[in-house]
Amino acid sequence: MSQIMETTIAGRTLKVEYGKVGMLSNAAVLVSYGDTVVLINANASDKPREGIDFFPLSIEYEERLYAVGKIPGGFIKREGKPSEKAILHGRAIDRPLRPLFPKGYRNDVQVVCTVVSVEQDNLPEILAVNGASIALCISSIPFTTPVATVSVGLVDGEFIINPTLSQREKSTLNLTVCATKERVMMVEAGGQEIPEDDMYNAIMFGFEECKKIVAFQEEVMAKMGKTKVIPELYKVDEAIEQDVRAFAFDMVKEAMYIMDKDERNAAIDAVKVKINEQFSEKYPDNGSDIADTIYGMQKEIVRNMLLNEHRRPDGRDFNEVRPISCDVALLPRTHGTGLFTRGMTQVMTVATLGALGDVQILDGLGSEEFKRYMHHYNFPSYSVGEVRPLRGPGRREIGHGALAEKALEPLIPNEDEFPYTIRLVSEVLSSNGSTSQASVCGSTLALLDAGVPIKRPAAGIAMGLITSEDLSKEEVITDIQGIEDFFGDMDFKVAGTEVGITAIQFDTKIHGLSNKCIRESLDKARVARLHILGKMNECISEPREELSKYAPKTYTMTIDPDKIRDVIGAGGKVINKIIAETGVKIDIKEDGKIFVMSDDSVCAKRALKIIDDLTREVKAGEIYLGKVTKIANFGAFVEILPGKEGLVHISKLDFARVNKVEDIVSLGDEILVKVTEIDNQGRINLSRKDAIKDSEEKNSEEKASEEKVSEEE
Incomplete structure (x- = not known):
């Protein structure tokens, strides 16, 4: 029998319907907010997956174009691989949910969020996070802590929960807050240089609303929830753990206290060899238990070093940024390049300028139809000294690229100021912590080197966290390196300018962050960001006055909009002839603005003259x-x-x-x-x-x- 429960969020009805669809799923719910509807199905395997050392959670965010009354473009008229936005939304659902499953749970869990109806005033991705939490909570899967999500806008100095489309267009802040009733689990934010105080207040504003939604989810659990299964949790064999720790703890500790990363890794590898030699005969079939014990010792040693000894693995102060170097104009034929190095993290970003017609066409569920500024991020295996096949970008690469893009987007000039399509590609050359924020810095350098008149330079930094087991003690650390990220409790990335924040992304491996931790992370990130900006300004502080000689030049003119048809001609015959004769690229806007782009000024001026002649009015006396x-x-x-x-x-x-x-x-x-x-x-x-x-x-x-x-x- 179908069961329905409702509540009101920001003046609109949030409805959960269970029992009407998806009868064979462990839990299937239709969640709606206004006319936006998402179908959520949650399922889990009966037994843990053998031979793995991780929790196999799969979150799928499926966009259906019928949800907005569209037929897919292209030759094959059906949805294909997930769009970039769908991948990002899937990641955003995964991050707050994953830490709340029981430790050692290794059953396959899949949550499929299918967007079946979209009203542009109500974002389906926000509804999907709430729906995924509800589906898991009422299922028999061992997930018992509800997570709520809201978006927060800032319009005319006022915070708004779940802003409508018109409000989002006016908003200077695009913030997503995910939280339990006790702590914030995840934040995604993009903003137009938001001061730290305003950002913190916005997060707290969203947190308070999340608490109300969590209370509603608890009511849904009480009415619709199934009995939870008792999970079979993976644990290391106690005898093996005791033997390995007794034999190797001091050796592991000595290795972990080596400051140089390469020397430390070599020492750990040597210890692992000794451990395997010692226990290969006694425990021939328990390699994974031995490996987990070694990992557990490393984690314990590093966390104790940070939390109790107040000492970082590389000897830095908790607020100290690693050494920074910057360089520009590395590549002779590209339009702009920036090389940013922070410690052993190094990113090279290359800027390419193109015609306005080179924009990316978007075929998705949102109101946006094209994108003029793009950032792509590549993370090859050599950046961490490994050997593996080169594939297309995965979820991580897409997510990091989108974060850096979000950080710089408010600073990109509009097309009237700078009539070019802009593509940035960040190549991670060496990775030891926070490559996404290094790509923000490298991208700023590349834009300035390319002569793009950005509003202000931007930089990014990642903050880390170490907590005691009961969360009563915590230490925030600046500019985390790989080992601190690996064994730490959060990755709090903040990007922005000297004025304010343009992007935030943080998530956690524990059950959320305290308000004090969020406030401290924002403040310390600002200090670090200003330090990095100072180093970048020493390299290049203003956009170059002239574009690269290899960059195409853009020439503009304005005609009577009624004359546009004369320039285009029947079936594009006239404009295509101009392009064929001159070799230029031509973009025409509805208001009569015409952009002609070419490497050859003679060809561009010839095209402009042809267009001028086509649209000129003949006058008596001339x-x-x-x-x-x-x-x-x-x-x-x-x-x-x-x-x-x-x-x-x-x-x-x-x-x-x-x-x-x-x-x-x-x-x-x-x-x-x-x-x-x-x-x-x-x-x-x-x-x-x-x-x-x-x-x-x-x-x-x-x-x-x-x-x-x-x-x-």
């Missing part, structure tokens, strides 16, 4: 250089502008009497003509002799003026 297109007994027809012809009567061809038109002009001749009249029917009358007379008079006046100047000198 002189034109025209081409004879037809000869008749009574005169010659001359094309003075593309598609615009006039008649030079035989009596207007010359000062003397003309017996035959061919005595003066031939087909194809270019002659000067003056427009003497445009009659009521739009017919154009021309005169060759009046054009000659006016030209001679003009030449005489110019000659007299030159002679006068010469006499005065």
Whole structure:
């Protein structure tokens, strides 16, 4: 039997319907918010997956274009692989849920969020996180801590929960807050240089609303929830753990206290060899238990070092940023390059400028149709000294690229200021912590090197956290390196300018962050960001005055919008001919702005002249250089502008009497003509002799003026 429960969030109804669809799923719910509807199905395997050392949670965010009344584009008229936004939304659902499953749970769990109806005022990705939490909570899967999610906007100084489309267009903040009733689990934010105080207050504002949604989810659990299964949790064999720890703990500790990363890794590898030699005969089939014990010792040692000894693995102070170096203009033929190095993390970003027609076309559920600024992030295996096949970008690469893109987007000039499509590609050359934020820094350097007039330079930093088991004690650390990220409790990335924050992404491996931790992380991140910006400014502080000689140049003009059809022509015939003749790229806007892009200024100016001629109005009294297109007994027809012809009567061809038109002009001749009249029917009358007379008079006046100047000198 179908069961329905409702609550009101920001003046709109959030409805959960269970028992109507998906009868064979462990839990299937239809969640709706306004006219946005997401179908959530949650399932888990009966037994743990053998031979793995991780929790196999799979979150799938499925977009259906019928949800917005669209038929997919392209030859194959069905949805294909997930869009970039769908991948990002799937990651955003995964991150707050994963830490709340029991430790050691290794059953396969899959949550499928299918977006089946979208009202643009109500974002389906926000609804999907709430729906996924509800489905898991009412299922028999051992997940018992509800997670709520809201979006927060900032319009005219006021925070707004789940802003509508019109409010989002005005908002200077795009914030997503995920939280349990006790702590914030995850934050994603993009903003137009938001001060730290405002960002913290926005997060707390969203947190309070999340608590109300959690209370509603608890009511849904009480009414609809199934009995939870008792999970089979993986644990290391106690005898093996005791033996390995007794034999190797001191050796592992000695290795972990080595400051140099390469030396530390070599020492740990040597210890592992000794451990395997010692226990290979006693425990021949328990390699995974031994490996887990070694990992547990490393984690315990590093966390104790940080939390109780107040000592970092590389000897830095808790608020100290690693050494930084910056460089630009590395590659001779690219439009702009930036190399940013922080410790052993190094990213090279390359900027490419293209025509406005090079924008990325978006075929998704949102209102956005194209993207003019793009950032892509590559993380090859050599960046961590490993060997593995090179594949296309995975979820991590897409997520890191999107975060860096979000950080710089508010600073990119609009197309009126800078009429180019901009693509940035960040290549991670070496990775030891926070490559996404290094790509923000490298991208800023590349944009400045390319001459892009960004609003201000931006930089990013990642903060870390170490907590005691009961969460009563915590230490926030600045600029985490790989080992601190690996064994730590959070990755709190903050990017922005000297004015404020442009992007945040944080998630945690524990049951959420305290308010104090969030406040401290924001404040310390600002100090670190300003330090990094200072180092970057020493390398390059302003956009280059000129673009690279290899970058295409853009020329603009404006025509009457009613004349656009004359430039395009039937089926694009006219514009395609211009492009073929000149080799330029042409983009035309609805308001009549025309952008012509070319590496060759001569070709660009030629294209501009053709367009100008196509759209110019013929005016009486003006002189034109025209081409004879037809000869008749009574005169010659001359094309003075593309598609615009006039008649030079035989009596207007010359000062003397003309017996035959061919005595003066031939087909194809270019002659000067003056427009003497445009009659009521739009017919154009021309005169060759009046054009000659006016030209001679003009030449005489110019000659007299030159002679006068010469006499005065």
